Amino acid sequence: MTSHIQAPRGADTTSAEGLLVPGGHGRTLRAAAQEVTFKVTGEHSRVSSSFEVVVPPGFDVGAHVHARSEELFYVLEGELDMLAFEPRVRTDGDWRDWESPSGRRPVRAGPGTVVVVPPGCPHAFANRTGKPARMFFQASPPPDHERYFEELIGILDSGGPPDHDAIARLRARYDIEQLTPLRHEA
Numbered sequence: 001m002t003s004h005i006q007a008p009r010g011a012d013t014t015s016a017e018g019l020l021v022p023g024g025h026g027r028t029l030r031a032a033a034q035e036v037t038f039k040v041t042g043e044h045s046r047v048s049s050s051f052e053v054v055v056p057p058g059f060d061v062g063a064h065v066h067a068r069s070e071e072l073f074y075v076l077e078g079e080l081d082m083l084a085f086e087p088r089v090r091t092d093g094d095w096r097d098w099e100s101p102s103g104r105r106p107v108r109a110g111p112g113t114v115v116v117v118p119p120g121c122p123h124a125f126a127n128r129t130g131k132p133a134r135m136f137f138q139a140s141p142p143p144d145h146e147r148y149f150e151e152l153i154g155i156l157d158s159g160g161p162p163d164h165d166a167i168a169r170l171r172a173r174y175d176i177e178q179l180t181p182l183r184h185e186a
Contacts, residue, residue, distance in 0.1 A: 054134050063083060
């Protein structure tokens with residue numbers, strides 16, 4: 001069931017009413033490589049957009065960095081390999097081989113793990129298990145990630161392997177410098 005709960009049109013947005021989005025609700029976009037449910041959008045918050053994301057086995061978002069955006073990831077179910085540091089050397093190979101100057105390495109994150117990514121910090125996540133993972137994802141400021149997800153799902157849903165040129169053009173428009181490729185091995 002997918003629904004979108006919002007303040008009525010013309011509502012006084014200065015009143016002290018919050019937004020309630022029940023479990024299982026929100027606008028959901030689906031492709032074989034990803035499922036994203038919009039929970040809080042720029043229509044509702046001046047601070048951040050919030051999403052629930054299902055990450056299928058074999059999906060790797062690829063290491064990337066944002067000059068302006070800050071992100072928060074909270075693993076709800078399953079496990080994800082995650083990175084959130086500047087490596088000694090940015091290589092275009094597998095980001096899971098990266099190491100920070102202080103010796104940090106990517107981690108296998110399970111339920112309850114929180115990762116906060118400030119602007120300028122390389123980061124990535126991948127599902128290397130045989131089961132889908134689910135996470136809460138928050139991006140600030142809104143609404144860039146909302147628009148990005150809408151366009152990305154369209155590219156990923158076109159069938160066949162990801163169109164890396166189309167994804168590169170999309171990411172360039174939305175403050176995303178791709179460091180390693182997005183991969184989806186269904």
